[in-house]
Amino acid sequence: MSSAKQQYEEQGFVIVPGLIPPGDVKELEDACDRVIKKTRTGEWPHRRTVGKQFPPFDNDNPDSWGVQHVMHPDLGEPAFAKWYTSDALVNTTAELLECSEEQLQMELFNLLINPESHDFALRWHRDDVKEDATEEEERKALGIWTHGVQWNTAMYKDSCLYVVPKSHKNSRTDEQRVHSMTQAPPKDPMDMPGAIQVTLQPGETVFYNSNILHCAAYDSKQRRATLHACVGDIRGGNTRARNVLQHGLKWMKEDKFREALGANQRGSAMLKSLIDMQEGVQGEVGYSQSN
Numbered sequence: 001m002s003s004a005k006q007q008y009e010e011q012g013f014v015i016v017p018g019l020i021p022p023g024d025v026k027e028l029e030d031a032c033d034r035v036i037k038k039t040r041t042g043e044w045p046h047r048r049t050v051g052k053q054f055p056p057f058d059n060d061n062p063d064s065w066g067v068q069h070v071m072h073p074d075l076g077e078p079a080f081a082k083w084y085t086s087d088a089l090v091n092t093t094a095e096l097l098e099c100s101e102e103q104l105q106m107e108l109f110n111l112l113i114n115p116e117s118h119d120f121a122l123r124w125h126r127d128d129v130k131e132d133a134t135e136e137e138e139r140k141a142l143g144i145w146t147h148g149v150q151w152n153t154a155m156y157k158d159s160c161l162y163v164v165p166k167s168h169k170n171s172r173t174d175e176q177r178v179h180s181m182t183q184a185p186p187k188d189p190m191d192m193p194g195a196i197q198v199t200l201q202p203g204e205t206v207f208y209n210s211n212i213l214h215c216a217a218y219d220s221k222q223r224r225a226t227l228h229a230c231v232g233d234i235r236g237g238n239t240r241a242r243n244v245l246q247h248g249l250k251w252m253k254e255d256k257f258r259e260a261l262g263a264n265q266r267g268s269a270m271l272k273s274l275i276d277m278q279e280g281v282q283g284e285v286g287y288s289q290s291n
């Protein structure tokens with residue numbers, strides 16, 4: 001086992017530097033700038049709205065903490081799919097998931113940004129387990145959560161994320177439950193027993209189990225452009241459907257997206273796996289969290 005895999009397995013997260021090819025950094029930064037501008041001016045409607053921690057996002061506040069669907073063909077930014085399917089990123093992902101490249105499934109790809117004029121924060125949560133889950137429900141959910149990985153790649157220094165190492169394997173202690181049974185963000189994230197703040201330097205990527213206990217705090221004065229995505233492994237079957245499809249991914253099934261991927265064969269194969277999962281889902285998947 002590599003040391004990255006060992007740390008990911010034991011702690012639930014691992015930071016890997018230098019995955020973006022140096023020649024591609026500027027291209028990604030510029031693409032981020034353009035989609036952030038479109039989001040802040042209202043030209044791009046798919047955004048994470050200040051005041052809403054989890055999907056479905058609404059339009060109630062003009063300020064945004066994220067740009068949704070950065071690979072969407074209507075944004076016209078090929079740099080994002082190029083990075084999502086790049087060799088170093090894909091190889092690291094496959095290594096952490098212990099699967100082959102052919103088993104990888106394309107999922108979400110969003111961009112997390114600083115709100116312009118309101119500080120905002122997310123409560124302590126696990127992405128696909130509700131805060132009032134019983135200990136047994138929590139254990140069961142953690143037990144099946146092995147076929148996907150989430151990553152954040154920081155374009156600029158980023159200290160927004162807090163995690164409780166090892167909590168991807170363990171249900172909450174009574175004290176941790178007290179700190180996470182509320183829908184309100186914490187006054188101080190470090191009050192959570194076992195919490196650590198994750199700091200990423202520009203170009204670093206943190207890979208994490210999205211059901212690790214985590215929260216985040218967004219400072220409107222601290223520039224943030226952090227690529228935020230997840231990738232699945234088809235052996236997970238429908239276990240990942242709700243977590244992924246709740247964000248609204250019908251556009252990924254359309255010809256326009258397939259055409260935009262063009263000669264990116266790896267991307268096209270990963271997309272096919274997502275569509276296969278999507279087609280296997282009957283009815284509505286619902287939402288992982290209530291806002």
Ligand SMILES: O=C(O)CCC(=O)C(=O)O
Nearest residue numbers: 112122127152160161216
């Ligand atoms: O801002 C972050 O880094 C974490 C975001 C998050 O936890 C979420 O979207 O569920």
Ligand SMILES: [Fe+2]
Nearest residue numbers: 125126127214
């Ligand atoms: Fe989360």
